[in-house]
Amino acid sequence: MKIVYPIILAAVTRKKEEEVEFSGDVEALINFLCEKYKGLKKVLYNKEGFNKFINIYVNNEDIRNLNGFETEVKANDTVKFIPAIAGG
């Protein structure tokens, strides 16, 4: 599965995109990535939970329009982290 990071997260992951082998839901995927990259958790989460200024897209669909963090992701999917503050 392909993961795409915005520039700000790329400062932590040192890459803008990558292929990972994973299947499970979005929540598990995030845990998996936070294991892989120390420092990622600190950006993705704050006191109130998952950072509301980051939107997650699975195959270009906002997970809030899918099953949220329980959205299942699999081999050929693309998961993108995109900043929320833009447009209008």
Added chain:
Amino acid sequence: MLRCMICKKEIEDLPSYICPRCFGPLEVVYDWEQIKERVSREKIERGVESMWRYKDFLPVNREPVDLGAGFTRFIHAKNLGEILGLKNLYLLDDSTNPTYSFKDRVVSVAVTKALEFKMRALGCASTGNLAGSLAAHAAKVKLPTYIFVPAGIEKTKIVQAAVHGANIIEVEGSYDDANRIAMEMAENNPDWGFVNINLRPYYVEGSKTLAYEAVERLDWRSPDQVILPMASGALLTSVYKGFQDFIKVGLTDTIPIFNGAQPEGFPIVRAVREKAEIKPLKESQTIVHSLAIGNPANGFTAKDIIEETRGYAEDPSDREVVDSVLLLAKTEGIFTELAGGTVIAALKRLVEAGRIDRSEVIVAYLTGNGLKTADVFLNEFSVRKVSKYEEVIAW
């Protein structure tokens, strides 16, 4: 300098819109002591007749790219007021801006910043009005422009952008899909100025002038209430900041009650009414394309402002919007875009619900020109055809 609205981290003046620490929105920081020294009523009154009479309050360090936006008509709407039961209803009418919507105010600042940052191209995601405005300003500064619009927006709006030479990319899906693609473009092309993405902190500042103008036109007093259209919520948020700015420098002393208007079912109004979190809307049906943003970036700030000032938000139906455009046109001689119809329809609801007193001073913001959405009215009237004078008198 820019500062994160959430964690307050400060970063230098750059084409950047999100905090590198917490992803929160960035805003421009000003030196208010210095501005207070520099400004006065008299100085502003002697200034140019455009939004740039308030240059001291805008974040630019060079000669602005000014097509003449702002300082538009400010009207005491006695006829409409009489019908609605309001003695002091004022309309700030931005339909006469250079490209016929309020977007010229924000674009003027953003494009000036793009020149400061020596950007190679310009871009945006647009529900229509921004497209026309950006394309015109880009033509003036001779920069190539890439505009992402949702499929199905008014052809008249794309034509406007196209005649100025913009590259227009229609995105299958909604505005939010167009916005997502524009963001990915901005991420991968840091030397392109996407006015409502990587230039967003500067861009939004332009709308503050809508607050300044209302105060100046009301003889240096704030109105009791304002009502504004909302798509992303950026406009309402900036107008609020505008009143705050004028308080900081002593040019007015109160913040009005803020009311917001969206098409039926849209998320900011729903969240205000239900006292809940903003929940993005995926599919929408409305004819008010200019306000059809399902995932509003500034929804949370707009909602906070409405709640804090004890205002309210309304989401009239498309029919109410059309009727309100007609009512305004027939009482005040102003043909407004559907966003303006949404504002008047929402205002009517607020008055009926007893949220506005008869003698309060209220400013309703009309943000676009009716000819942009004239299509909607083609079925609202009929014309008679004749070939001879006799037929006219017979009728």
